Amino acid sequence: MKTNKQNPDFLCIGVKLLKWFSVHGRDLPFRKTDDPYKIWICEIIFQQTRIQQGLNHYHRFINRFPDVQTLAEASSDEVLLHWKGLGYYSRALNIHKASHQIMENFGGVFPQEYDDILSLKGVGKYTAAAVHSICFGGHLPAVDGNFYRVLSRIFADDYDISTTGAFSHFSSLALLMMPLGKAGEFNQAMMDLGSEICRPRNPYCEICPLNADCTAFQLKKVHEFPKKLKKIKPxxxxxxxxxxxxxxxxxxxxxxxxxxxxxxxxxxxxxxxxxxxxxxxxxxxxxxxxxxxxxxxxxxxxxxxxxxxxxxxxxxxxxxxxxxxxxxxxxxxxxxxxxxxxxxx
Structure with missing residues (x-):
């Protein structure tokens, strides 16, 4: 499905999602801050770690490295030690290198512009959009696996999420639903809906706030989405x-x-x-x-x-x-x- 023009019906879905989020959004410690450094760290940690499993690691890391300067001044050995148990150690090395970039290129202040955030070592489009929208009001969807799953089911969209064009395609769909000035909340709401309700297996469709708007649900084809045709053989x-x-x-x-x-x-x-x-x-x-x-x-x-x-x-x-x-x-x-x-x- 390809749609280029925003219309009230799609915006209504986004508004409905935000209403649900205002009541049912997860009470997470990093949602009590607008510090882009802490939001960045949590986004990196929770990309491959479930929230409940990663919270203690997040607290331990932030307690030891409360700001960019502290992180930049630490040795890579110590950074890796405080990342212990999370796996994906290359991410710890990347944030350490990125902290040096912030000190050297941005005067120790976390950059506000999307392209500057994206220039940091190890930061991809998802993370840059998440930080930019949550902390600086950027009108960008933070498209990740949750977005692919939720959007493909709402629109019964069979676009292959394993292709290089998937990020752009589903970003355009998300923008149809995203109310102006609410990108940060919208992105977090999509994350929570995808994690807690619109799960990969056994989704809770009956209590989903968007089930009346979900084409896949109405067609009884929820488990057919998202489509992923390309499989990488290990x-x-x-x-x-x-x-x-x-x-x-x-x-x-x-x-x-x-x-x-x-x-x-x-x-x-x-x-x-x-x-x-x-x-x-x-x-x-x-x-x-x-x-x-x-x-x-x-x-x-x-x-x-x-x-x-x-x-x-x-x-x-x-x-x-x-x-x-x-x-x-x-x-x-x-x-x-x-x-x-x-x-x-």
Missing amino acids: TELQLQYAFVQHGDHFLIRRRNESSIWKKLYEFPTEIDEKYKTYELDSTEIKHKLTHRNLTVIIRHFIIKSQEEFENLAEEGGFHIVDYEQSAAKSFPKPLENYLKIRFEK
Whole structure:
């Protein structure tokens, strides 16, 4: 469906949504502020994390980094540590880099213009529109998965959401419904409706405030929308590690920025042939990323000689840590789980 001209019928849907939101909108702590820094952080955190799961992480992060300057002055190690448990660590590195951009390019003041917000590292069209509309009154829809789902069902629109044109197409539909001066509220209302009512599976259509306006509901075809024809086949990837241990200590190093798990800590990825006689066992861990299926194989080595152990560390550029010290570092989830199993028996 393609529509270019706004009309009162569509605006009425938006007004109805805002009335519902004024009563049923979620009581979330970051909705009690108009600080664009905090709105930005929460938008990044909750892109891949459910609200209830991410609230404690949000509070912990904001308590430690209450403003852009505090974040910019921190080390990447500390930023990653306070992101621990959220996954998607590249996002933490991106907001850290963006904080430096704000300090250097905008005098430490969070930018107000949409294009300036979009220029920040790791900020896409959705996040830029959300911050711009909520904090600065920009008349822009913050189109995400909730928007795709709600709008495609309301209009019974079969536009493929996996295509590059989907953002623009559904933005135009959202603008038909968005009352002037209410973009921030409208965007948050759409987020809440999509999260709480118009869910991907088992939506609560009977109590939806827009069910009388929803074409898919009237046609009994809600579960046919949204349309997503293009499926990305995950790639298979195998990683091998050596867990090299001497007493209560083991070897770790920090990853570079060239691949997955950028700047997180890991175990050695190689071991000298002469040490293979010290191998005890191996563990295979399956782990799924967004578009990758990982098989992580960890071989366990016990080095009895402290001198040999220290030589290995020096030759390979590794840190020697115990389990308590490793807790102050950020590891990929499979390695973090491995450490818990190994030391918390």
